[in-house]
Amino acid sequence: MRVNVTVNGEQRQADDVWEGESLLYVLRERLGLPGSKNACEQGECGSCTVYLDDVPVCSCLVAAGQAQDREVRTVEGLAEGDALDPVQEAFVEAGAVQCGFCTPGLVVAAHDLVNRVPDPSDPEIREALAGNLCRCTGYEKILDAVRLAARKKSAQQKSAR
Amino acid sequence: MSLTPAELTSSVSGGIGSSPQRPDGNLKVRGEYAYASDLWHEDMIWGATLRSPHPYAKILSIDLTEALKVPGVYAVLTHQDVPGRNLYGLEHKDQPVLAEDVVRYQGEPVALVGADHPETALRAMKRIKVEYEVLTPVVDMETAIDDTPLHPGGNLVRHVPIRRGDVSAKADVVVTGRYEVGMQDQAFLGPESGLAVPAEDGGVDLYIATQWLHVDQKQIASALGMPLPKVRLTLSGVGGAFGGREDLSMQVHACLLALHTGKPTKMVYNREESFYGHVHRHPAVLYYEHGADHTGKLVYVKAKIYLDGGAYASSTSAVVANAATLGIGPYEVHNLSIDAWGVYTNNPPCGAMRGFGAVQAAFAYESQMDKLAEALGMDPVDVRIMNAMTEGTLMPTGQVVDSAAPVAQLLKLVKDKPLPPPSGSVGSAGSAGVDLRNLPGGVSNTTHGEGVVRGVGYAVGIKNICFSEGYDDYSTARVRLQVINGEPAALAHTAACEVGQGLVTIMQQIVRSELGVERVTILPMDTSIGNGGSTSASRQTYVTGGAVRAACLAVKDKLAKLAAGRSTTDLVELLGDQVIDETVEWRHRATEPLDPVTGQGNAHVQYGFAAHRAVVDVDIELGVVKVVELDCAQDVGKALNPQAVIGQIQGGSAQGLGLAVMEEIQTAGGKVRNPSFTDYLIPTVLDMPPMSIDVLELADPNAPYGVRGVGEPPTISSTPAIVAAIRNATGLALTRVPVRPEHITNT
Known part of the structure; x- marks a missing residue:
């Protein structure tokens, strides 16, 4: 089948898609966007998290056909050119990245959180990121990164005003 | 005037003792870092592995007919297609690349399929017919040694005894316990994966997520029946390791498919296959007896430790040695009798995981210390401090x-x-x-x-x-210094695997501090340079860090020669068009094997x-x-x-x-x-x-x-x-x- 989907603001088309293929597979193998990761492919680890019409989803659990005529935003669509998104900057600065395999999913999940909640409390951060597994960091520096990202975001908004 | 190497280098930011950003951090947060599972090649095919559903069975026959009929299938391979030696292993060559007449664990690879789509490969795989005669598995680590032998030499992989002092010494308080540790998984997030590309010289280039390129290369070349130079490995992005990538997983399989079909072949395990596709932490049963005097001072420790190696040895030998030599924990005790056994069973193969051998023993000896504190009515921290080792303490090995x-x-x-x-x-x-x-x-x-x-x-x-134990443990580093675009720039190259821990950052920091050069490029890790040793045993900052530092010192010696008789200390002026390029092998101090009867010896670094x-x-x-x-x-x-x-x-x-x-x-x-x-x-x-x-x-x-x-x-x-x-x-x-x-x- 053919799938038409807007990915990171661009109209994309994938041909010869099997009915059983996931949105994750189509992004990674057919549209050249391997940023979203395939760590469990059953919705447990969150490494494949993308925005589907502005809502974070595990793209491994979305059938490719369900993305027809919808908007997808992946980790590759967060930075503007060379300028990282404040969430991405914060992950690097806080040391929240080790092997980095969980990072794309966590960055998208954290991006969603700081956009919804300007100054999230620690329990709010923990709850929002509970669906994203990380095996390297023990999460403490990921919490640091989200707190830092929230500060960066609010500083950015203040200077924009 | 001649300058010492120290005077030739200025201090730059991002050196040792600071926390500069990882060189791969930006790529990782952008989703642009190429992990092994992200690799893609024009015209590539996908490999899949048929695994045994039985923990222990004879293979009576394998029928590939139906699998080969599936459209899109390029190859279906069995042990008969392994051109070299169909046995590999880290310490004992006991594990077949593809099973021959017997399978020894559930999940053991039996056959391979190469096809145009991963789903095609899976469908063809399900059409392979294997006839098994199911056998009764050996699953109890405590009785395995006397059970059905699973390998020609029996079921004992290694026994390490430690004897020191007199364990019949009188103790006022005695506590005993039996402890069990379950089988833990490394659960790294990036699944096993790699891309094998057949080369024009008849060899193969493998892009792979691993912990030790050179030991993989040796095992792959042996299985393929090829000389080492024809098997070239490059490290791709590694999504965590924790010991689970020390053994081969899909390395030989992807190379076999690539060489057989002439097509680049990618293999990626899913999570379920990953659980079958790598070794785990050894489960253990541990029996301890601690004797102490009435003040809490330990008089003796006796221990018997059983470690379940599963179907194949992997790094069981080293795990057993760690459990025995570190078996009483960081305490000073002079009267000891410790035995640790690593055995074969039909459970999943176990090998390296972070802290191996020491993790299992620590659960038992620390539980015992608490038990002892309770028996004495002491504070658990006080009893530990009273017995704590210090610099100068003799280890159970006498070291x-x-x-x-x-x-x-x-x-x-x-x-x-x-x-x-x-x-x-x-x-x-x-x-x-x-x-x-x-x-x-x-x-x-x-x-x-x-x-x-x-x-x-x-x-x-x-x-x-x-x-430990006399192993020739070293790393190789190459450092190059030259002027690029009017600025001094350095490059460092090793085969030591970055698995997420940040070795690439440490290498940059060392070069910055030693050479006073801020721009440091880390070349991709590959087998075109000498062995970097394993990314395990907490050793890379120590050993590869040591090698990078030694290579920098060699570069500085050359620099000092260039500076002889000149008054400038400016690197750009000194170097001009010259390129200084030094490769060094660096070793930590040597260790000794353990005495096989008493377990004595300076075995650890x-x-x-x-x-x-x-x-x-x-x-x-x-x-x-x-x-x-x-x-x-x-x-x-x-x-x-x-x-x-x-x-x-x-x-x-x-x-x-x-x-x-x-x-x-x-x-x-x-x-x-x-x-x-x-x-x-x-x-x-x-x-x-x-x-x-x-x-x-x-x-x-x-x-x-x-x-x-x-x-x-x-x-x-x-x-x-x-x-x-x-x-x-x-x-x-x-x-x-x-x-x-x-x-x-x-x-």
């Missing part, structure tokens, strides 16, 4: 600990930290009553504080750093120590545990990158928490019951508590910059500290990890 061993200090540091507020405190949500997210069971809303009991526990551990204090809340009605706080103190010798050191301690402690309360590969009759992230649980951000961490920097004079390996020690003491806290809360004996709810509720 003198010849650098800092601040065991007592680490314990005091964690003990003196303020305790968290009592359970049921109002969380930051600020609503009336308690914040569910701070309680056992969390937002499952299983308690509002009723039935919740607080407990505090302590533990300390010891780990050998680097490879260095020891690392960490201590933890755990605070837990336990819902005693449901058996649910919430770790409230997990504090750690560790000596790292010298923190080359403080942020990365803290990251290792936090991550290592989290894996210890996993083993304490949730992580276990459960087997029944040799079959894995929970090969998924739905059923094998690893800690989430809700499970991991805040950590307060103290880092000591007591330099080891034998190590480059004084460093002490960091990665493994925090995994070792985390588990027993948490279990001690649960015991403290519940009064239960808890002799097995992971502690399950039913162990607490007795239901």
Whole structure:
């Protein structure tokens, strides 16, 4: 089948898609966007998290056909050119990245959180990121990164005003 | 005027002791870092592996006919297609690339399919017909040695005895215990994967996620029947390792398919296959007897330790040696009788995982120390401090600990930290009553504080750093210095694997500090340079760091020659068009084998120590545990990158928490019951508590910059500290990890 989907603001088309293929597979193998990761492919680890019409989803659990005529935003669509998104900057600065395999999913999940909640409390951060597994960091520096990202975001908004 | 090398280099930012950003950080947060599973090649095909459904069976026949008929299939291969030696292994060559007449564990690879789509490969795989004669599996590690022999030499992989002093010495207080450690999985997030590309010279180029390129290369070349230079490996992005990538997984399989079909071949395991596709942490049964005098001073320790190696040896030999030589923990005891056995069974193969051998022993000896404290009516920290080893202590092997061993200090540091507020405190949500997210069971809303009991526990551990027992453990580094675009620039090249820990950052930092050059490029890690050794045993900063430093010193010597008779110290002027390029092999001090009868010998290079204090809340009605706080103190010798050191301690402690309360590969009759992230649980951000961490920097004079390996020690003491806290809360004996709810509720 053919799938038409807007990915990171661009109209994309994938041909010869099997009915059983996931949105994750189509992004990674057919549209050249391997940023979203395939760590469990059953919705447990969150490494494949993308925005589907502005809502974070595990793209491994979305059938490719369900993305027809919808908007997808992946980790590759967060930075503007060379300028990282404040969430991405914060992950690097806080040391929240080790092997980095969980990072794309966590960055998208954290991006969603700081956009919804300007100054999230620690329990709010923990709850929002509970669906994203990380095996390297023990999460403490990921919490640091989200707190830092929230500060960066609010500083950015203040200077924009 | 001639200048010394030190005067030739200026100080630049981002050197050792600071925490510069990782060179791969930006790519990783942008999703542009190429992990092995992201690789793509024009015209590539996909490989799939047919695995045995039985833990132990004879293979009577394999019929490929139907599989070969599936459109899109390029090849279906069996052991008959392995051109070289169909046996490989890290320490013992006992594992077939593809099974021949017998399978020894559930998940053992039997056949391979190469096809145009991963789904085609899977469908064809299901059409391969294998006829098995199912045999009764050997699954009990304690009786395996006398059971059906699974390998030609029987079921004993290795026995390490340690005998010192007189264990019949009189003790006032004796405590005994039997302890069990379940099978833990590394559960790295990036699944096993790689891309094999057939080359024009008849060889193969493999892009792979691994922990040790050169040992892979050797094993692959042997299986392919090719000379080493025809098998070239390049490290691709590695999504975590923790020991699980020391053994081969799909390396030979992808090369076989690529060479057979002439097409680039990609293999990626899914999570379920990953559970079958790599070794796990050895489950263990440990029997201990500690004797002490009435003051609490240890008089003797006797131990018998059984480690289940599963179907193939992997690194069992080294695991057994660690369990024995580190078997009494970081304590000084003169009368010892320790035996550790590693055995073959038909359980999943076990090998390396962070802290191997030391993790299993630590759960037992730290449980014993608590038991001893209770028998004596002493404080558990006091009894540990009274027996703590120091610099100068004799190890069970008779080796003198010849650098800092601040065991007592680490314990005091964690003990003196303020305790968290009592359970049921109002969380930051600020609503009336308690914040569910701070309680056992969390937002499952299983308690509002009723039935919740607080407990505090302590533990300390010891780990050998680097490879032991006379192994020629070294790394190779090449450093180049030249002027590029009017600026001095350096390049560093090794074959040492970056698996996420941040070796690439450390290498840059060392070059910056040694050469005073800010621009440092790290070349991709590959087999075009000499062996970098394994990314394991907490050894890369020590050994490859040492090699990079030595290569920098060689570059500085050349630079000093260039500077002879010249007055300038400016690198750009001195170098001009010259390129200085030095390659150095660097070794840590030599070690010795253990005496096979007494277990005596200077077998280890260095020891690392960490201590933890755990605070837990336990819902005693449901058996649910919430770790409230997990504090750690560790000596790292010298923190080359403080942020990365803290990251290792936090991550290592989290894996210890996993083993304490949730992580276990459960087997029944040799079959894995929970090969998924739905059923094998690893800690989430809700499970991991805040950590307060103290880092000591007591330099080891034998190590480059004084460093002490960091990665493994925090995994070792985390588990027993948490279990001690649960015991403290519940009064239960808890002799097995992971502690399950039913162990607490007795239901």
